[in-house]
Amino acid sequence: MTDSHGLQSPEVVVEKYTISKKKSSIGFEIGNNVTVQLSVSSDVDNGRERDSSNVHTKVIMDHKGEIQYLRGGILSSNGPIVGFRSIHESVGESLNLINLQTKQRHRFKDFPHRTIDLAFAHHHKFLAVLNADLSLYVFEVSDSCEPKKYISINNWPSSPSQDDHPRLSWCPYIQGDDDDDEASHMIAVYSGKQLYIVNIGILKDAGLGDDIDFDDARKEEGGLFSHCFNNQAENKDVRISSVCISPDSTAVAVAKTEGPVQFFTFNEESNTLNDAHCFEPRGFAKSGLIDDLIFLDDLTPNRKSVPFWRFCVVVSNNGHKVALYECQSWKCLGRIRFETTRAINKFISIPDPTANFIHLLDVDGMKVYTVEIMNSFRSNEQPRFIGITQTSFCHPIFSISPISSTTFDISSEDSEDDIFNNDSNDDATDDESDASESGEIKMKHVKTKRYFVAMGKRSMLELQLTLKKHIPSPLVNFAESSEKETSPSVYVDTEQEPLNSLTLQGLLMQKTTSNSGLNLDVVNQKLDDVIAALGRIEAERKENNEVMVQQIISALENKNSFQYLTSTSQLIQGTAMATMQIAAQQQQQQQQKNEMDRVALLRMIDTDPEGALEAALNKANESLLEFVCSKINPEKILIPGNTKLSQRCLLALVSQFTVSLNRDRDLKFRWIELVIPEIDMSDPEIILVVTPVAQKLLMSLQELIENSPDEQVRRYVRLLYQMTRSSLLQPATPSQRTSTSVLSKFLSDHSQQ
Missing domain, CATH: 1.10.220.100 (conserved c-terminal region of ge- 1)
Structure with missing residues (x-):
């Protein structure tokens, strides 16, 4: 069965993993339907003595003040320039700039109202600042942290609700193939149900000056677009949760806390938005609730020339659910659910410029979960989730922002110890352990580094995260496994301990050990050999059947061949008896398997009755289900x-x-x-x-x-x-x-x- 957007059999393989400080990096076997069990509350401890071994930190500057009480955006970056809000005991709340390389700083002093959001543009050193009165300021920032006001728009309509949190979202403009195209500078301002999209370039060239009144901007053709989502009048709490402008500045996607994601094009004559398309990720986001929408476009300088908005990630349920979609047919390619026994607040999603990672900041747990996506940016390949890494901190982190310029020595190599093979991280694979025992050199994991600027409780930090690059597992192994069972679903419990000979097939499968050192050509060759052998066996079986049929026909045509007919009859009887014996053996093996299933599920009932019940359901065995229900x-x-x-x-x-x-x-x-x-x-x-x-x-x-x-x-x-x-x-x-x-x-x- 497929869901409403074509996720092929999401129940076929359910991967379940537990991530903790002892096992902080996990590679997915398939990545279609993953459940990640977070560590128990005892692991979330403000007394944690040190950060994870895969993160290095540098203190950029200290600050005094309760930074956690700031509402709205507090951190943004472009190259080495970082814009941030802070609270000082002497001057109160302020907006600042700092160059990570030169340590040059600047503090803004002329704002009549406090700042509620700030955002750097991706394609240009434009810093947008949104104040409490909804006045928008755009500054062009030099490498020496000297801001020059580019444009400002004042006297905006007041927000109908004081609970709305206005936010900014830049268009990540990418230059087209035609180098003569003028760069487009567009930014979205949204609050509650109201959306405004400002074309900075058009307003700048309109001759209206640097300080523009909102009404004058609305009158300029193509200068300021507006749209209000007032068709959800029955729900007063509905609001815009995410806005994305396409990198070619031709369309905009809007996600709300209720209802589908809507796509619009720009109507420059009336300065409004035209409906173009919509989609609702039903079956994943409860009641259509979406927290964030992230399109997997490569925004790096050496990007490949592929169309924009081919794939997207939908974040919902306060960041605890993440789904991957293909944007043509809106087919769901994979989803991840986070589960925990403790109460957790919202995860803050942070996109990565390479579109190969999604970072989820858990402020309360003092952790960052990095979901890795296999995304080759090839027209004939689809991305999929392939792994997750947990990074823990010994101090609270309230906001992080990716940076493309770092002060860490990126030419230096890591120490000889593989940080993902020690006791505090992922276990080494069996093949690697065998290689070590035989005297061969242990193969290190392939790693990548991501750089961030982070705002802590008492200081601003520069982070270097070392992440294991997970190698996707071949999907053919699981396809073959699922074909062996007649049940509609297979459950992969990756934390199940070996039960000697009492291992269950299908529902409680043992984790398949992956080895990053496998030679793909060797694996493919072995698979080809197996397929060829199966083909030969099938051909021989057909040939033997044809020979036996020809012998019977010849004997029937020769009436004097009574002895031959007798031998043929004996052959048929022998074949029938052999078939009956094989059927009896298969029935006996099935009975033994059912008995092993009962023993394993009986053990499971004591610790996880819900899991045992779901396991019995997935086996599609009535007697086994009745047995489990009778014990619960x-x-x-x-x-x-x-x-x-x-x-x-x-x-x-x-x-x-x-x-x-x-x-x-x-x-x-x-x-x-x-x-x-x-x-x-x-x-x-x-x-x-x-x-x-x-x-x-x-x-x-x-x-x-x-x-x-x-x-x-x-x-x-x-x-x-x-x-x-x-x-x-x-x-x-x-x-x-x-x-x-x-x-x-x-x-x-x-x-x-």
């Missing part, structure tokens, strides 16, 4: 209004129970009675399939009512029938979920009839 108290995991099972799992339980309601009827009725009230018909993951499942259940219940001789059973089944029909075949409402008390009253009232 459903009231402990089906908590009214706070169930521990996903909506997809709840609906799958109903679907599996419907197949054979006559067997273990009381057990299944008990589960169904608790499952149905917890099913949310409006959930995007099940909204398209909940009705067919409910209809099948109603048909099975109706059959029981007609065929059961026990009046008490028929009465209970009728009550279950009415509850199913009212809960799963009615339009979804805010009160769709039925509590245990309401359900009990429902059954009690109807049992008196």
Whole structure:
């Protein structure tokens, strides 16, 4: 089954990893559907003594003041120039510039209102500053940190809500093939439901001066575009969450906290935006909620000449969900979910100029999670998620910004110790360990370095992050594994410990050990040899069958060949007996496998009953599911209004129970009675399939009512029938979920009839 945007079988392989200080860098096997379990609360400790071994820091400057209380953007950079906001005990809040190379500084002193956001342009040393009165200032900054006001726009309309946080977003302009094209300088200003896009170049050339009134800018053709999203009047809390202007400055994409992502083109005659397209990542972002939208365009100087906006990353659920989309058919190429047992606040997403990484800043946990993307920028290749690295700090980090110029010595090599092979990071692969024991030199991981400027609690820092470059695993191995099982899904539990001979195939697969030192040509050659051998075996089987058929035909044509017919009959009987023996052996092996599955799942029930239940569902084995359900108290995991099972799992339980309601009827009725009230018909993951499942259940219940001789059973089944029909075949409402008390009253009232 595919989701609404074509993610091919997102349930086929679910990769689950646990990332911690002991295992801080993980490579994904496939990357289509990944769950990352974050470290437990004991690992998040303000008393952490040192940073991760893969990060080096330099103090740029110290500051005094509670920087964490600043609202809006506080840090931005272009080359060695960094713009930042700070709080000083003597002068209060201020806006500053610093050159990381020369240490030259500048402090702005002439703003009548405090700054609420700042942003450097990517293509030019333009610094945009947005003040609390929504006045916009654009400065051209020299290498000596001397700002020259380029333009300012004042007297903007006031924001309708004081809770709105105005923000800035530059167009990352890329020069086209025609060198004569004039550079485009466009910036978006958005707050609440209102969006403005300012063409700095047109307003500068319009002869309106350096200080421009908002109304005059609106009158200039192509100077200032505006659009208000007032069609969500029923939800007053809807607001713009992200704005992206295409690198060729021809289109704009807008994501909101509700509804689809909308694409617009520019109407220069009326200074408005024209609707062009929209897409909604249903099935991933709950209720369409999107926190950030990042297009994977190569913005480096040596970029390849490929079209813009081919792929994008959608960040949702406060940064805890990340999805990768192809922008033509909006097919979902992969998704990552972060899970944790502790309460965490929003992750702040930071794009990387190379479009090969997405950085997620966890302010509360004092960590940065770097998601690696295999993105070759080739027209015939699609990107995918291939790994993640956790970087921990011993001090709070409130904001980071990538920098293209660094004061670190980039020519120096790392020490001989591989930081991703020590005890505090990723474990070495088995092949590498064997090579070390045999006297061969251990192969180091391929690494890359990313540079940032960061704002800490008491100082501004320069960071050098060393990241392991993960090698994508061949997908063919998992495709072959999935074909061995008839179940609709395979679960890859990468943290499952070896259970001697009691290893489960399919649902609880052991982690496939990857080796960065493998020779791809050798692997491909071995695969070719295996495929060739299978082809020869199949050809021999067909040839033997044809020979046997020809022998039988010849014997039938020769009536005097009774002895030959007898031998042929014996051959056929022998073949039939051999086939029966093989079938018996396969049945015995299946029984042994089921028994091993039960033993492993029984162990799993003690520590993770929800995981054991999902495992049994994915095996598509009715007896195994009944066994697991009989060992679990459903009231402990089906908590009214706070169930521990996903909506997809709840609906799958109903679907599996419907197949054979006559067997273990009381057990299944008990589960169904608790499952149905917890099913949310409006959930995007099940909204398209909940009705067919409910209809099948109603048909099975109706059959029981007609065929059961026990009046008490028929009465209970009728009550279950009415509850199913009212809960799963009615339009979804805010009160769709039925509590245990309401359900009990429902059954009690109807049992008196």
